[in-house]
Each structure stands twice: as structure tokens, then as C-alpha cells.
Amino acid sequence: MLLILALIAIASGLFFMNLNYMYWKKRGVPGPEPTFFVGNILDNFLVKKSLADLYGEIYRKFQDARLVGIFKAGTPTLVLRDPELIKDITVKSFQNFRDNELYLDKSVDPLSGRNPFFSKGDDWKSTRVLLTPGFTSGKIKWIYPLLEEVSKNFVKYIEKQPETTNIKELCMRFTLNNVGTCAFGLDAKCFEENNPEFKQIADKYFSPVGFKNVKLLLISIIPALAKIISIKFTPKDVEVKLTNIITQTLKYREDNNIIRNDFLHIIHQLMKSHKDFTEVDATAHAAGFFGDGYETSSIAMHFFLYELAANPETQIKLREEVNKAFEENNNTLPYEEIQKMAYLDAAFSEALRLHPPLGSLNKMCTKNYTYVPKSDEIIKKSFVIEEGTPVILPLYALHRDPKYFDDPDSFKPERFLDGKKDTVKYAFLPFGEGPRACLGQRFGSLQVKIGVAYVIKNFEIFVNKKTTLPIKYDPMYFLTLPREPLWIDFKKIR
Structure with a gap:
């Protein structure tokens, strides 16, 4: 009897985890297809890639999005791609994202x-x-x-x-x-x-x-x-x-x-x-x-x-x-x-x-936050980032984005001379x-x-x-x- 109950509990857990993988699709948020049980972090789970590299791949794959929905195992998580949105979350709406993950x-x-x-x-x-x-x-x-x-x-x-x-x-x-x-x-x-x-x-x-x-x-x-x-x-x-x-x-x-x-x-x-x-x-x-x-x-x-x-x-x-x-x-x-x-x-x-000591900053939503999309982005409707949702700032990926840094893999100190550092402030967050x-x-x-x-x-x-x-x-x-x-x-x- 205990074995049957255990199997039912496991099956129910797996069913609801799989159902949870529809979380971002229901909200119209783009993201990669998750792998059952591990979500989108399989290569890190298998110790093949660092999280900085993994978030970088996701960041580059969805270049038309301001934010991307992924899953850490069964946990819905957001990866931010837009410096303006990062500014809002870290400064303007700080009280909604007060804690680190x-x-x-x-x-x-x-x-x-x-x-x-x-x-x-x-x-x-x-x-x-x-x-x-x-x-x-x-x-x-x-x-x-x-x-x-x-x-x-x-x-x-x-x-x-x-x-x-x-x-x-x-x-x-x-x-x-x-x-x-x-x-x-x-x-x-x-x-x-x-x-x-x-x-x-x-x-x-x-x-x-x-x-x-x-x-x-x-x-x-x-x-x-x-x-x-x-x-x-x-x-x-x-x-x-x-x-x-x-x-x-x-x-x-x-x-x-x-x-x-x-x-x-x-x-x-x-x-x-x-x-x-x-x-x-x-x-x-x-x-x-x-x-x-x-x-x-x-x-x-x-x-x-x-x-x-x-x-x-x-x-x-x-x-x-x-x-x-x-x-x-x-x-x-x-x-x-x-x-x-x-x-x-x-x-x-x-x-x-090029080498931020932290490859990403992981924040936690501490108070429901309504995301309102811009008129020209691929997300078409507002949705609520719910309290308890992890939010990733992929520093390594942002720092190497050619949109903000020309020839991003090259070491060029001149790009930070003459006050230029401030022009990319929320794309440069070491x-x-x-x-x-x-x-x-x-x-x-x-x-x-x-x-x-x-x-x-x-x-x-x-x-x-x-x-x-x-x-x-x-x-x-x-x-x-x-x-x-x-x-x-x-x-x-x-």
C-alpha cells in the first residue's frame, strides 16, 4: 500500500511539474523548451557549462526579446536582456525586487x-x-x-x-x-x-x-x-x-x-x-x-x-x-x-x-510587479511577475553584447575613456x-x-x-x- 501511495505521489509530482512548464507560454513570454525535470539548465546540472555560459547562450538566442522565460528545474525564472528594464528592476522598482535570490x-x-x-x-x-x-x-x-x-x-x-x-x-x-x-x-x-x-x-x-x-x-x-x-x-x-x-x-x-x-x-x-x-x-x-x-x-x-x-x-x-x-x-x-x-x-x-567575477546577478521578486510590454516587442500583453520569481541579470552576456560594445570579445580600454562608461551603465554592471x-x-x-x-x-x-x-x-x-x-x-x- 505504501509503495502504491509513493508511486502515486511521484507520478502526481511529475505531472504537475510538466504542467508547470506551460507557465511562460500562458503569459506569452518567449523562451527555450525545457527538458523534463531539469528545465533549461541541463548542461550546468551535468557540470558541462557554467551558469554564465548557459545564460549567455539563452541571451543570444532570443535577441528580439527584452526578457526570456526559462526554468531552473521546475522553477519559472526570468532572464533580462534590456538595460532599461534592468534599471527599472534594480533602481526604480527596487522594492519589488529587494532581495538577492x-x-x-x-x-x-x-x-x-x-x-x-x-x-x-x-x-x-x-x-x-x-x-x-x-x-x-x-x-x-x-x-x-x-x-x-x-x-x-x-x-x-x-x-x-x-x-x-x-x-x-x-x-x-x-x-x-x-x-x-x-x-x-x-x-x-x-x-x-x-x-x-x-x-x-x-x-x-x-x-x-x-x-x-x-x-x-x-x-x-x-x-x-x-x-x-x-x-x-x-x-x-x-x-x-x-x-x-x-x-x-x-x-x-x-x-x-x-x-x-x-x-x-x-x-x-x-x-x-x-x-x-x-x-x-x-x-x-x-x-x-x-x-x-x-x-x-x-x-x-x-x-x-x-x-x-x-x-x-x-x-x-x-x-x-x-x-x-x-x-x-x-x-x-x-x-x-x-x-x-x-x-x-x-x-x-x-x-x-570581459570577466565579471559574478557571471550573473540573481534577484528575487519580493512584491508582484506588472510588466507592460513596449508596442514593438514580441510580448504582446501585460503579465504579472509574481512574488517569489527569480530574476537573472546575465552580466557576462550583457558585457559581451555587440549592441552595447563594439568588437565585444576584444580587450579595448579606450571604450571606457572620456566618460563613455556612463553611456552603457545598465549594460555594464560588474x-x-x-x-x-x-x-x-x-x-x-x-x-x-x-x-x-x-x-x-x-x-x-x-x-x-x-x-x-x-x-x-x-x-x-x-x-x-x-x-x-x-x-x-x-x-x-x-
Whole structure:
């Protein structure tokens, strides 16, 4: 009897899933035909393609549509193709799409669950209000000397390495040293030791291998599983170690009346001024730098250096700007000077366009939204985007659309010079847009720029033949990471 009931339940579930695949057709929304059970994400489910590549294929297939209806397994999902619509959803109608799709419960994961990226509703808003003052241009300038010191030591470290280097590993050491000194008030020792304790913590936190990432992948494919599977992104031993570091450092500073110009001091001030801001909150927001300041920044930086190595004319032009800045400032690079370096900014923007650390931004409809089609589009009638519908902003596809970027697969920093960046604002979204844009983008961008400036001043760089081309992205990782390492040759400039 139980077997019969189970078979009936399975058959009913399969029937209603199949019936659900008519969801977008009933609303007149174009989209690819789904495959039973997996919807339109079969190749990602089979670990053949990254979601960035998969959304890119869908994006290019429906060039006459402003939005495309797909299915993540049985979940109706929208892929946006139009910058004007993206502007509406991220800014004008933000309250209808307030949350990101991926949510971590802070009762399950006390650290990552407090990260604004993974928070929702009022939790996100209150956290954002608390943290925003710590990321102003004034506060970033405050910690700039720390980044400058790490950059100088970075050059010395590269000088001691083999000529051919795994550039991601190199950039990870640089950004992790910055996170250590700026967010945790410690020396991460990534230039002195091969495998220091802080690097071990970071590696475990972000390792692309393990059940944690399988869970993340499954939930990105089948959002409904989030209600069943509880995700703890932060391993327990990492949580304990980071908490101990923060607790001990804050106690030492308090006992010895030490004030240091870093983010930990800002967090400490929050603890003093807000009674409900605990040591758990302090640890959580310092740990948030692993995302903004360590992993995503190292990905962006290593792609930036790769593109400079692959495009020697651009590298030479950037070196001229960098050398001029150093020469005019007694062989230093002040904060104000790096802000004026137009070609450095343009080249970094171009690297972010080609290789955004997040291949897509996944939003969630939090309040019913009526979509009204334009008179000339293929959708002919209005329909309601229902609360709970995932909405995908396919950054990788948008960034390589020839409609917005001429010769989109080529590295051309000039396209971002002379204020041109603003003309494609909602087609160029490496940090997101609107109230939920990346809070740490100033810090992340600054550390990449100063690190690259010091490298280009001191070294000529070339792509080594060990690098596998064309670059293909890892389908098992939630960020835009190459399947195979990128290898760069460094030649010291005498």
C-alpha cells in the first residue's frame, strides 16, 4: 500500500511539474523548451557549462526579446536582456525586487548569514545602514597607506618567485594580505610563508570542493531547495578561528588603548555605539571581506593582469601612465593620484567587462510587479511577475553584447575613456546597481588598481604557453573562475 501511495505521489509530482512548464507560454513570454525535470539548465546540472555560459547562450538566442522565460528545474525564472528594464528592476522598482535570490539564514550560519549580500528584507536594510559609513571615499583613503605597504611588499615577493607563475595564486596572496591588515588588523604572512594559518582559513572558507559548494550549486539550479536544504557557508572551525582572532585583537586594542586606521577600528566603534552590535556581528562583517576583498578581488585582479599580458600595447600605454604618476610624486603613488589615472581605470573596467567575477546577478521578486510590454516587442500583453520569481541579470552576456560594445570579445580600454562608461551603465554592471550594489566595490577596486600599478611599474608580463586558451569557466564554482590556471611570465624592469 505504501509503495502504491509513493508511486502515486511521484507520478502526481511529475505531472504537475510538466504542467508547470506551460507557465511562460500562458503569459506569452518567449523562451527555450525545457527538458523534463531539469528545465533549461541541463548542461550546468551535468557540470558541462557554467551558469554564465548557459545564460549567455539563452541571451543570444532570443535577441528580439527584452526578457526570456526559462526554468531552473521546475522553477519559472526570468532572464533580462534590456538595460532599461534592468534599471527599472534594480533602481526604480527596487522594492519589488529587494532581495538577492541566494539567502543564508543567520541562525544556521552566524557569519555569512549576516553578510548584506546574503541577507534579505529588514535585516539587509539595517546592516547596510550600519556598514555604509565605513565604505565612504574618506574611510577608504584612511586605510590607503596599508594597501600601499602591501603593494611594495608584493613587488619584493614576485622578485623571489619563479619567472612563470600561477597568477591566481599570486593575486590571492596579495588580496589576502590586504584583508588581513585592513579587516583583521594582522599580518597574514602570505609573502613570508608558503601556507600561513590565515591562508589556510581563507582556503577552507572558499574552497570550490566539497558538499558546501554542491549545495550552493543545487540551490542556484533549483531555488525551491532553499526551503529544504539549510546552507552553512562558513565551516564551523573557520567560524571559531575568525571569532577568536577578532575577540583577541579587539581586547588587545582596548587594553592597550590602540587606535589603528583600519576597518576593524570602524567595526569596534560600531560595537561601542550600538549595544545590539555584538562580537558575532563584528566577526561576521570582518569575514565579509573574504568575499569583497579577497576572493572576488583576486579573481578580478588575475584576469586584469592576464589581459595586460595578452595585450602588450595596452600594457605599454598603462606603464607610461603609471610611471608618470610615480615620477611626479617622488616615486610614490598617493591616493589622490590613483584616483586621477584614467587609463588605469578604463583598463580595469574593460577587464571587468570581459570577466565579471559574478557571471550573473540573481534577484528575487519580493512584491508582484506588472510588466507592460513596449508596442514593438514580441510580448504582446501585460503579465504579472509574481512574488517569489527569480530574476537573472546575465552580466557576462550583457558585457559581451555587440549592441552595447563594439568588437565585444576584444580587450579595448579606450571604450571606457572620456566618460563613455556612463553611456552603457545598465549594460555594464560588474558590481551590480541600485541600493544592493556591492558595498565593498571602492575597496576592491582600489586594491586591484594599486596592486596592478606596482606590478606594471616593476615588471613586463607575458602569457606563458602553459595557459589553456580559449579560457573556459569552471561550472562547479559560483564565481567566474577559469577551469585551468592562467600562467604569466614576469620579467623585472631594470
